[in-house]
Amino acid sequence: MQAVKITEHGDTDVIEYGEHPDPEVGRDEVLVDVKAAALNHLDVWVRRGLPGVDLEMPHVPGSDGAGIVEEVGEDVTRFEEGDRVALAAGVNCGECEFCRDGDAARCVSFHIIGEHVPGIHSEYAAIPEDNLIPVPEGVDWEVAGSSCLVFQTAWRMLIDRGGLTAGESVLVLGASGGVGHAAVQIADHAGAEVYATGSSEEKLEHAEDLGADHVVNYEEEDFAGWIREETGGRGVDMVVDHIGAATWQDSLRSLAKGGRLVTCGATTGPNPETDVNRIFWNQLEVIGSTMATPGEVDDVMELVWDGTFEPAVRDVLPMSESARAHEMLQDREGFGKVVVVPDSEL
Numbered sequence: 001m002q003a004v005k006i007t008e009h010g011d012t013d014v015i016e017y018g019e020h021p022d023p024e025v026g027r028d029e030v031l032v033d034v035k036a037a038a039l040n041h042l043d044v045w046v047r048r049g050l051p052g053v054d055l056e057m058p059h060v061p062g063s064d065g066a067g068i069v070e071e072v073g074e075d076v077t078r079f080e081e082g083d084r085v086a087l088a089a090g091v092n093c094g095e096c097e098f099c100r101d102g103d104a105a106r107c108v109s110f111h112i113i114g115e116h117v118p119g120i121h122s123e124y125a126a127i128p129e130d131n132l133i134p135v136p137e138g139v140d141w142e143v144a145g146s147s148c149l150v151f152q153t154a155w156r157m158l159i160d161r162g163g164l165t166a167g168e169s170v171l172v173l174g175a176s177g178g179v180g181h182a183a184v185q186i187a188d189h190a191g192a193e194v195y196a197t198g199s200s201e202e203k204l205e206h207a208e209d210l211g212a213d214h215v216v217n218y219e220e221e222d223f224a225g226w227i228r229e230e231t232g233g234r235g236v237d238m239v240v241d242h243i244g245a246a247t248w249q250d251s252l253r254s255l256a257k258g259g260r261l262v263t264c265g266a267t268t269g270p271n272p273e274t275d276v277n278r279i280f281w282n283q284l285e286v287i288g289s290t291m292a293t294p295g296e297v298d299d300v301m302e303l304v305w306d307g308t309f310e311p312a313v314r315d316v317l318p319m320s321e322s323a324r325a326h327e328m329l330q331d332r333e334g335f336g337k338v339v340v341v342p343d344s345e346l
Contacts, residue, residue, distance in 0.1 A: 001019075001020055001021075001022050001023075001122060001123040001124050002017060002018060002019065002020065002122065002123050002319070002342060002343060002344065003017070003018075003019075003020035003060050003121065003122030003123065003319075004016070004017050004060060004061060004062065004121035004122065004319050004322045004340070005017070005018065005020060005058035005059065005060060006046070006047050006055075006057065006058060006059045006060075006061055007057060007058050008057055009047065009048060009049035010047070010048070012047075012323040012324075012326045012327055013323070014047065015047065015322050015323045015326065016058070017319050017320040017322060017343070020058070020060065020122060022124065023122075023124055023125060023126035024126065025071055025072075025073050025126045026073050026126065026128075027073040027074050027075040027076075028073055028075045028076060028128055028129055028130075029072075029073045029076070029126045029127060029128055029129065030069055030071070030072050030073070030076055030079050030085065030126070030127055030128075030129050030132055031069070031070040031071035031072070031124055031125075031126050032065070032066075032067040032068070032069060032070065032085060032087075032120070032124065032125050032126075032127055032132070033067045033068045033069075033070045033123070033124060034065050034066070034067040034120060034121075034122060034123060034124060034125055034145075034342055035066060035067040035068065035141040035144075035145065035341070035342075035345060036065065036066055036067075036141040036142050036144065036145030036146070036316075036339055036340075036341050036345075037062050037064055037065035037066075037120050037121050037145050037146075037319075037339070037340050037341075038064040038065070038145055038146035038149075038313075038337045038338060038339045038340065039062075039064075039322075039325050039326065039329055039337070039338045039340065040063055040064060040149055040150065040178055040329075040337075041177070041178065041265070041267060041329055041330075042063055042112070042114070042115055042149075043061045043062065043063070043114070043121075043326065043329070044326055044329055044330050046059070046061055046114070046115050047061065047326065050115070053115065053116060055116075059118065059119075060114075060118040060119050060120075060121055060122050060125075061114050061119045061121050062113075062114045062119030062120040062121030062122070062125075063087070063089040063112055063113055063114035063115060063119055063120070063149050064087060064089070064114075064120070064145060064146055064147075064148060064149045064337075065086070065087045065119075065120035065121070065125065065145050066084070066085065066086040066087065066135055066141055066144035066145035067084075067085065067125075067141075067145075068082060068083070068084060068085075069081050069082060069083040069084075069085055070124065072129075073129075076129045077129075078129050078132075079129060079132065079134075083134065084134065084135040084136070084137065084139075084144070085132040085133065085134060085135055086132065086133050086135050086144045086145065086147075086148050086301075087113065087120050087125075087127060087131060087132065087148060088131050088132065088133050088148050088152065088294070088297045089112050089113040089114055089115075089119075089131065089148070089149055089291070090104070090105060090110060090111075090112055090113075090131075090152075090290075090291040090292065091110065091111050091112065091113060091117070091128070091130075091131060092104035092105075092107035092109070092110055093107050093108070093109045094107075094130075096108045096109070102293070102295075103293060104293045104294060105156065105290055105291050105292055105293050105296075110290070110291075112291065113127070113131060121319060121322065121340060122319075122342070123342045123344060130294075133148070133297060133298070133301060135305070136305050139305055142313050142316060142339050143304070143310075143311055143313075145339060146311050146313060146337040146339050147182075147301070147304045147309075147311040147337075148297065148301060148304075149178075149291075150178040150179045150181075150182045150311070150337070151182045151186075151300045151301065151304055151309060151311070152291060152292035152296060152297045152300055152301070153179055153182070153264050153289070153290075153291055153292065154179050154182035154183040154186050154240075154264075154300075155182075155186055155292060155296055155299065155300035156289050156290075156291065156292040156293070156296050157179075157183065157240060157262045157263075157264055157287075157289040158170070158183060158186050158187060158190065158238070158240065158262065159186065159190065159296075160292075160293075160296055161262060161287050161288075161289040162238055162240075162260055162262045162287060162289075163260075164187060164190050164192055164237075164238055165190065165191070165192075166190060166191025166192065167191060167192070167193075168192050168193070168237040168238065169192060169193040169194075169195065169231065169236040169237050169238070169256075170183075170187045170192045170193070170194055170195065170236060170237065170238040170239070170240065171195040171196070171197070171223075171227060171236045171238070171239045171240065171251075171254055172184050172187065172194065172195070172196045172197070172207075172212070172240045173197050173218075173223075173239070173240060173241050173242065173243050173247055173251070174197065174198070174242065174243060174267075175196035175197060175198055175203070175204075175206075175207040175210070175212060175215075176198050176199075176203035176206055176207060176312075176334075176335030176336070177242075177332075177335070178336070178337055179240075179242050179264060179265070180196075180240070180242070181206070181207070181210055181311075181312050181335065181336060182309065182311070183240045184196055184207055184210045184211050184212050185210050185211055185309045185310070186300070186309070187211070187240075188210070188211025188212070189211075189303070189308065189309070192237075192238075193213050193214075194211055194212045194213050194214070195212070195213070195214045195215075195216075195227060195230065195236060196208075196212035196214070196215050196216075197215070197216055197217075197218040197223050198215060198216075198217060198218070198335075199217065199218065199219050199332065200217070201217070202335075203335050204216075204217060206312070206335050206336075210310075210312075214230055222250070223250060223254065224250035224251075224253035224254045227253075227254040228253075228254075231256070234256050235253075235254055235255045235256035235257075235259060236254055236255060236256060236259060237255075237256055237258075237259050237260065238255075238259060238260045238261075238262060239251045239252075239254050239255055239259070239260075239261045239262070240262055240263075241261055241262070241263050242263060242264050242265040242266075242267065243265075243266070243267050243268050244263075244265065244266025244267055244268045244269050244270060244272060245266065245268045245269030245270070245271065245272035245273075246268035246269070246272075247268070248272035248273070248274060249272065249273060249274070249275060252274070252275055252278050252279065252284065253275075253278070255282065255284055256282075257282045257283060257284075258282070258283050258284070258285075259282070259284055259285070260284070260285040260286075260287055261284065261285070261286050261287065262287045262288075262289055263286070263287070263288055263289070264288070264289050264290060311336065311337055312335055312336025312337065313336050313337050313338075313339050314328070314333070314334035314335055314336040314337065314338055315328065315334065315338050315339070316339045316340075316341060317338065317339070317340050317341070318340065318341060318342075318343045318346055319340045319341065319342050319343055320343050321340075322340055325338045325340055
């Protein structure tokens with residue numbers, strides 16, 4: 001089969017598209033004929049190299065994708081040939097104290113397909129049946145293949161970990177990105193007043209279309225000062241920060257007393273300076289969140305499938321142009337997800 005391959009850690013020149021061994025289907029696995037997949041910033045980080053993640057090279061990336069069941073292992077009970085499925089990339093053991101307590105996202109051996117083990121940016125992929133969800137008829141492959149990772153991440157951050165409720169206020173940083181554009185929609189759906197940042201008028205207009213009530217260009221204005229002005233000095237109840245070092249201090253400054261900062265990533269660096277005095281004096285909460293439980297995935301993806309939430313797609317490229325897709329993400333070109341399709345599907 002043909003697959004996207006990272007041959008070593010480095011710049012986009014380490015990405016190849018070519019022949020790769022066909023996957024072997026395990027007893028509990030499903031062979032998926034991939035129709036569409038998508039990139040996340042996670043793919044850029046995996047390509048560059050992540051501390052503590054030692055990959056066997058060449059590595060097939062990809063934590064988002066969807067397709068048709070081609071074959072099932074002998075122990076598979078949930079799917080059969082011809083079913084439409086999408087990848088839910090978080091893998092848990094099912095046996096540790098957290099899994100047994102129903103919180104698989106805290107599994108002691110939790111890992112992500114495409115990050116720690118081979119992913120789905122290929123013509124075919126063998127995926128454990130527990131990591132697949134049904135895709136209803138009528139859902140476009142571009143939607144099915146690009147929505148699960150960011151919407152599950154944003155849903156757990158805001159709803160389950162953050163406890164966002166109607167009438168609260170929330171600031172979403174980077175509202176045009178994958179997690180950001182999902183968070184804006186989820187916050188609006190929850191009945192919150194939504195503030196959002198972006199780096200261009202086009203991105204800010206897009207955020208408003210998704211449900212943001214107030215927007216600011218963070219490259220032209222101090223967003224923490226803007227929040228204070230917009231809220232009469234109070235601040236917001238929640239900040240969604242997946243940026244990290246570059247925004248951390250201003251995220252804390254943007255919070256009202258008793259506010260919550262929820263984070264799922266650190267694009268600009270994992271070790272920001274922090275204001276401990278502000279945290280304890282204003283009684284702030286800093287909440288980490290990673291991926292989602294199977295139940296949370298079901299909850300949010302039902303709202304994607306019925307059209308309540310709409311994943312934005314900035315471009316669709318053949319998998320042979322994956323290097324270009326990586327460049328679009330790392331250079332912050334446009335907004336929404338970049339979808340890649342096996343060349344044989346075009």
